Amino acid sequence: MTKEQVKKLQEFALEIRIGTVECIKSRGFGHVGGSLSVADLLAVLYGEVMNVDPSNPKKEDRDKLVCSKGHAGPAVYATLALKGYFPYEKLFTLNQPGTDLPSHCDRKKTPGIDMTTGSLGQGTSTAVGLALGDRLQGRDCRTFLIVGDGEAEEGQVWEAAMFTAAKKLTNLVWIIDWNKKQLDGYIKDVNDPGDYRAKFEAFGFDAVTVDGHDVEKLYEALTKKAEDKPIAIIMDSVKGKGVTAVEQTMANHSMKGGQEMFDGWLAELREKQAAMKA
Amino acid sequence: MEIVYNGNQDSRLYKAVIGETIDALMKEDEKVVWLDADLRGCSGTAGKEGDRYINCGIAEANMIGIAAGLSASGMKPYAHSFGPFASRRAYDQAFLAAGYAGNAVTIIGTDPGITAAFNGGTHMPFEDMALYRAMPEATVYDITDVPMLIDTLKKAKDMPGVKYIRVPRAGSFQIYADGSSFTPGKGVVLREGTDALIVASGIMVKEALEAAKALAQEGIECAVIDPITVKPLDVDLVREWAQKTGVVVTAENHNRIGGLTSAVEDALIGMPLKFGHVAVEDTWGEVGPLDYLRERFDLTCDHIARVVRELRA
Ligand SMILES: Cc1ncc(C[n+]2csc(CCOP(=O)(O)OP(=O)(O)O)c2C)c(N)n1
Numbered sequence: 001m002t003k004e005q006v007k008k009l010q011e012f013a014l015e016i017r018i019g020t021v022e023c024i025k026s027r028g029f030g031h032v033g034g035s036l037s038v039a040d041l042l043a044v045l046y047g048e049v050m051n052v053d054p055s056n057p058k059k060e061d062r063d064k065l066v067c068s069k070g071h072a073g074p075a076v077y078a079t080l081a082l083k084g085y086f087p088y089e090k091l092f093t094l095n096q097p098g099t100d101l102p103s104h105c106d107r108k109k110t111p112g113i114d115m116t117t118g119s120l121g122q123g124t125s126t127a128v129g130l131a132l133g134d135r136l137q138g139r140d141c142r143t144f145l146i147v148g149d150g151e152a153e154e155g156q157v158w159e160a161a162m163f164t165a166a167k168k169l170t171n172l173v174w175i176i177d178w179n180k181k182q183l184d185g186y187i188k189d190v191n192d193p194g195d196y197r198a199k200f201e202a203f204g205f206d207a208v209t210v211d212g213h214d215v216e217k218l219y220e221a222l223t224k225k226a227e228d229k230p231i232a233i234i235m236d237s238v239k240g241k242g243v244t245a246v247e248q249t250m251a252n253h254s255m256k257g258g259q260e261m262f263d264g265w266l267a268e269l270r271e272k273q274a275a276m277k278a
Numbered sequence: 279m280e281i282v283y284n285g286n287q288d289s290r291l292y293k294a295v296i297g298e299t300i301d302a303l304m305k306e307d308e309k310v311v312w313l314d315a316d317l318r319g320c321s322g323t324a325g326k327e328g329d330r331y332i333n334c335g336i337a338e339a340n341m342i343g344i345a346a347g348l349s350a351s352g353m354k355p356y357a358h359s360f361g362p363f364a365s366r367r368a369y370d371q372a373f374l375a376a377g378y379a380g381n382a383v384t385i386i387g388t389d390p391g392i393t394a395a396f397n398g399g400t401h402m403p404f405e406d407m408a409l410y411r412a413m414p415e416a417t418v419y420d421i422t423d424v425p426m427l428i429d430t431l432k433k434a435k436d437m438p439g440v441k442y443i444r445v446p447r448a449g450s451f452q453i454y455a456d457g458s459s460f461t462p463g464k465g466v467v468l469r470e471g472t473d474a475l476i477v478a479s480g481i482m483v484k485e486a487l488e489a490a491k492a493l494a495q496e497g498i499e500c501a502v503i504d505p506i507t508v509k510p511l512d513v514d515l516v517r518e519w520a521q522k523t524g525v526v527v528t529a530e531n532h533n534r535i536g537g538l539t540s541a542v543e544d545a546l547i548g549m550p551l552k553f554g555h556v557a558v559e560d561t562w563g564e565v566g567p568l569d570y571l572r573e574r575f576d577l578t579c580d581h582i583a584r585v586v587r588e589l590r591a
Contacts, residue, residue, distance in 0.1 A: 099566070102399065
């Protein structure tokens with residue numbers, strides 16, 4: 001990657017963070033922690049990696065995204081808005097009556113959302129189905145699957161992982177958002193799945209651990225060609241990344257507050273944006 | 279039964295009541311064990327310490343299976359998740375490992391129906407009562423207020439079989455006096471009347487009382503029954519009041535298929551009655567504020583009154 005490309009992705013990631021916070025601010029509360037932790041990933045996917053056409057969101061041979069941790073909707077919505085799938089102002093309708101942007105991703109409602117998620121675990125199997133369907137129909141495209149590290153406590157996740165590896169579904173890329181936290185606190189205190197990477201390797205994946213906030217490293221991992229093993233990326237990330245107050249809040253799964261709280265977060269992000277542009 | 283409803287919101291949150299009641303039960307009975315699926319923060323048990331508080335993580339099917347095994351070993355398990363995951367997600371485990379195998383498990387599904395509000399359609403169970411009603415020997419509660427919740431949690435401890443308790447997390451309106459005691463299968467007549475019968479459960483009980491109040495001003499006197507348990511349903515009581523009134527309307531925060539409406543219809547088959555319902559019309563859930571969803575799905579006192587009026591016209 002050139003320096004310019006890296007900078008462009010970093011700027012895009014910041015815009016996604018700003019859009020995410022603005023989206024949640026419009027409602028006054030929302031799943032901010034797990035949305036911010038995937039902002040860099042989404043910037044790399046939609047900024048460089050994925051073959052998509054915002055003017056034709058249903059194009060059959062597009063690359064697809066399944067955000068199985070469906071509560072990260074606000075980050076995905078911000079990304080799609082910035083890519084032009086729908087007007088930016090739509091972000092301010094999050095969870096309002098009649099909205100197209102519900103808490104959890106919904107393929108029937110939102111242009112650019114490829115799969116409905118929200119019941120944790122289920123997105124993994126549907127991503128397998130998408131990738132398998134593309135393979136059966138001879139399409140040259142990939143599906144990217146984002147799974148929460150807490151979500152990986154669901155047995156269905158491992159059923160889908162087993163299938164992915166056993167059927168050598170190399171057009172499906174697994175990404176575990178390893179931000180170490182779930183709703184009730186730290187994964188290690190709730191019900192620890194242990195070494196994610198070793199588990200994926202044992203199933204037969206080509207598994208790597210990557211810094212989830214380093215766009216260059218993410219790009220490298222996401223563009224690596226899968227030979228005979230599917231790729232699993234264990235994304236080492238921080239829940240709430242990019243907004244100090246969120247990162248430092250223990251219970252940052254879903255946060256609620258007045259407009260001043262959100263404005264404070266936005267000020268920090270805009271400061272970073274200005275510094276980057278300077 | 280002393281009815282204290284006065285239209286004021288109860289200051290106690292259901293989830294705090296769950297946390298306090300379970301903690302008290304644990305102290306009183308060393309067999310009590312609480313299982314949660316990464317939602318202790320939503321069940322009011324967060325911060326309560328002890329090795330009988332078990333966080334199973336986001337793995338509801340496993341949790342219900344564990345609860346069944348705990349019961350077989352002599353423990354008294356309570357297991358909690360949001361309504362959809364405490365029902366659909368773990369149904370086969372609840373059905374076979376708990377119900378069929380004869381294990382006693384109390385399953386608490388929070389935020390039923392439209393009370394899932396901002397979590398949206400994926401989290402909004404309109405079918406949980408239908409699932410548990412279809413399970414032989416299960417007991418199904420649609421919680422009406424805090425006194426009923428406390429009594430239900432206490433009694434469930436030593437009851438056999440699967441007990442499914444659907445209850446919102448947030449606030450409620452108090453209907454029954456503190457310390458009230460309920461019997462599964464025994465409904466409560468909240469109000470007497472000879473012109474129509476409204477059978478309502480859960481959040482719809484308050485709406486039914488408001489509808490009855492409004493209708494009384496028009497000279498229509500409604501009886502209102504809270505069945506307490508949707509299964510077993512107090513068939514005798516419902517038939518008795520249906521007979522007296524000739525017009526029956528059900529009100530539930532659930533799909534009209536499989537829940538209270540179905541149960542009451544089943545109980546009244548063959549009786550010469552006019553029958554109506556206020557329920558979700560076999561459709562999916564949707565995201566939004568609770569007040570919006572009430573209107574969106576027509577789960578209001580105004581709608582109950584309208585249905586009663588139409589049937590009597
Ligand atoms: C099947 C299911 N169970 C429970 C929930 C409620 N829930 C939503 S998010 C969440 C925690 C998710 O943790 P993780 O997967 O680590 O996501 P992140 O920390 O990245 O936000 C829970 C328990 C759900 N949505 N689906």
